[in-house]
Amino acid sequence: MVDKNYSSSDASKVNQTDVDYQDPDKIPWMGDYIAADRFTPPAFLSERSTQELEPRVISKDRYITREWHDREVEKLWKKTWQMACRENDIPEVGDQIEYEIAGISIIVVRSAPEEFHAFYNICRHRNTPLVDGCKHGKEIKCPFHGWSWSLDGKLKDIPCRWDFPGVKDDENGLISVKAETFNGFVFINMDPDSEPLENFIPEELRKQLLTWPQKRRWKAVHVAHVVPCNWKLGMEAFLEVYHVPIIHPETVWYNGDYNTQYDNYGPHARMMFPLSAPSPSMRGTVEPQQCVDEILTGETSFGGGLAQAMGSEYAVPQMAPDDTLTDVRHRMADMLKKVYSMRTGKDMSGISDVEALDGIQYTIFPNLQPWGGYFYPAVYRWRPNGNDPESMIYEVMVLVDVPDDQPLPKDVQATYTPLGSQLTDAPGTKGAYGYLLDEDFDQLRRIQKNLHSDQVDHNIYANYQERNIMNFHNHLEAALDK
Numbered sequence: 112m113v114d115k116n117y118s119s120s121d122a123s124k125v126n127q128t129d130v131d132y133q134d135p136d137k138i139p140w141m142g143d144y145i146a147a148d149r150f151t152p153p154a155f156l157s158e159r160s161t162q163e164l165e166p167r168v169i170s171k172d173r174y175i176t177r178e179w180h181d182r183e184v185e186k187l188w189k190k191t192w193q194m195a196c197r198e199n200d201i202p203e204v205g206d207q208i209e210y211e212i213a214g215i216s217i218i219v220v221r222s223a224p225e226e227f228h229a230f231y232n233i234c235r236h237r238n239t240p241l242v243d244g245c246k247h248g249k250e251i252k253c254p255f256h257g258w259s260w261s262l263d264g265k266l267k268d269i270p271c272r273w274d275f276p277g278v279k280d281d282e283n284g285l286i287s288v289k290a291e292t293f294n295g296f297v298f299i300n301m302d303p304d305s306e307p308l309e310n311f312i313p314e315e316l317r318k319q320l321l322t323w324p325q326k327r328r329w330k331a332v333h334v335a336h337v338v339p340c341n342w343k344l345g346m347e348a349f350l351e352v353y354h355v356p357i358i359h360p361e362t363v364w365y366n367g368d369y370n371t372q373y374d375n376y377g378p379h380a381r382m383m384f385p386l387s388a389p390s391p392s393m394r395g396t397v398e399p400q401q402c403v404d405e406i407l408t409g410e411t412s413f414g415g416g417l418a419q420a421m422g423s424e425y426a427v428p429q430m431a432p433d434d435t436l437t438d439v440r441h442r443m444a445d446m447l448k449k450v451y452s453m454r455t456g457k458d459m460s461g462i463s464d465v466e467a468l469d470g471i472q473y474t475i476f477p478n479l480q481p482w483g484g485y486f487y488p489a490v491y492r493w494r495p496n497g498n499d500p501e502s503m504i505y506e507v508m509v510l511v512d513v514p515d516d517q518p519l520p521k522d523v524q525a526t527y528t529p530l531g532s533q534l535t536d537a538p539g540t541k542g543a544y545g546y547l548l549d550e551d552f553d554q555l556r557r558i559q560k561n562l563h564s565d566q567v568d569h570n571i572y573a574n575y576q577e578r579n580i581m582n583f584h585n586h587l588e589a590a591l592d593k
């Protein structure tokens with residue numbers, strides 16, 4: 112089986128003109144971009160964590176059947192750690208927010224400045240949901256007859272207490288769900304016997320994610336987009352970059368794709384791809400100025416509108432005739448770091464080109480995808496849409512860094528899009544990433560329909576570029592077989 116781990120470290124390969132994407136020896140890999148960096152990126156970006164997996168096919172029933180969905184509910188969603196909300200979604204003591212997964216409603220409560228509790232969203236009297244969306248109170252109060260609980264879930268008050276002689280306080284607290292925090296997110300787990308979150312997200316991954324802390328960020332965008340495809344089908348398109356030059360042809364001038372580096376950490380994953388660098392599919396033909404122009408000014412580009420947002424002081428760089436693609440990365444990194452410094456007051460002088468420019472995306476099993484680095488401060492989450500195996504809720508949040516001495520603006524709340532709409536119909540998504548994501552979702556809708564064909568039996572995955580998808584399914588199946 113071909114597997115070279117696809118990592119080399121030769122800075123000159125960044126500028127090679129005989130790129131051949133059909134030959135892995137003639138592709139510049141992330142290690143080569145790291146070698147061309149003027150600064151020292153964190154060592155973990157160079158360290159590989161990937162293992163060869165047996166090639167396999169994936170049966171289609173997991174994307175379309177009620178039976179598979181029900182197994183996921185029982186064996187995955189009721190057993191796994193999952194991100195329920197941002198800490199800043201409930202910034203004040205007494206704030207309460209609802210998190211829904213496969214028809215199960217959970218509430219997360221900030222019970223003290225740095226303390227969170229989670230409960231099933233069920234009144235102990237006659238089972239009314241306690242919170243619809245979000246609310247605030249000194250207590251958790253049922254909207255039906257007014258039973259109330261303290262913020263840590265203890266039964267506090269029953270109107271006409273004399274009428275419930277058999278009800279014991281210590282037996283009628285809210286039904287608790289485990290809640291722990293990491294990097295500004297509140298994770299919950301419905302399984303009382305589950306391992307601590309600290310073990311679930313291993314130290315190596317925690318260290319990496321905390322390099323670009325997301326706790327003190329302002330959530331400027333949060334859109335929940337309902338798409339008619341299974342949640343796994345959706346997320347798989349964000350576990351690989353193999354599709355990018357085909358579905359997103361406008362990106363080939365500035366977006367590495369076939370040279371993405373894939374790593375995994377148990378069930379979790381990382382992928383890194385160069386930006387401000389052309390796709391290997393262009394076979395080394397992209398001129399430095401084309402690369403700059405397309406990433407900065409292309410209407411649907413990853414950095415679309417970036418140049419305008421930066422103002423005239425940061426006009427699109429004009430590359431000299433003898434400039435190279437390495438020069439492009441240096442100029443782009445300098446410019447982006449300057450903008451980031453101006454916006455946040457932070458010293459970016461020693462930050463590596465790779466962290467400033469490139470796509471560094473993590474997957475925390477089963478369904479959370481926070482991005483690292485500085486270029487794209489986004490977080491994705493994927494869930495089934497209620498109990499429908501054939502639609503999903505995809506969420507994008509943009510977490511903006513703000514100066515340390517300024518208060519955080521209030522986070523925006525999620526906007527849900529109607530089924531069948533375009534993501535770019537939603538607020539805050541008109542920029543580049545909205546267009547790109549709509550290109551993905553248009554395909555995913557079509558694939559979901561095809562899965563019902565008698566002629567469709569399974570998916571095939573690439574050994575390397577789709578390895579993280581195989582790894583995801585291996586771990587999913589292990590969870591369901593327990």
Ligand code: FES
Binds near residue numbers: 253256
């Ligand atoms: S159902 Fe909640 S107080 Fe009656």
Ligand SMILES: [Fe+2]
Binds near residue numbers: 348359
């Ligand atoms: Fe895509």
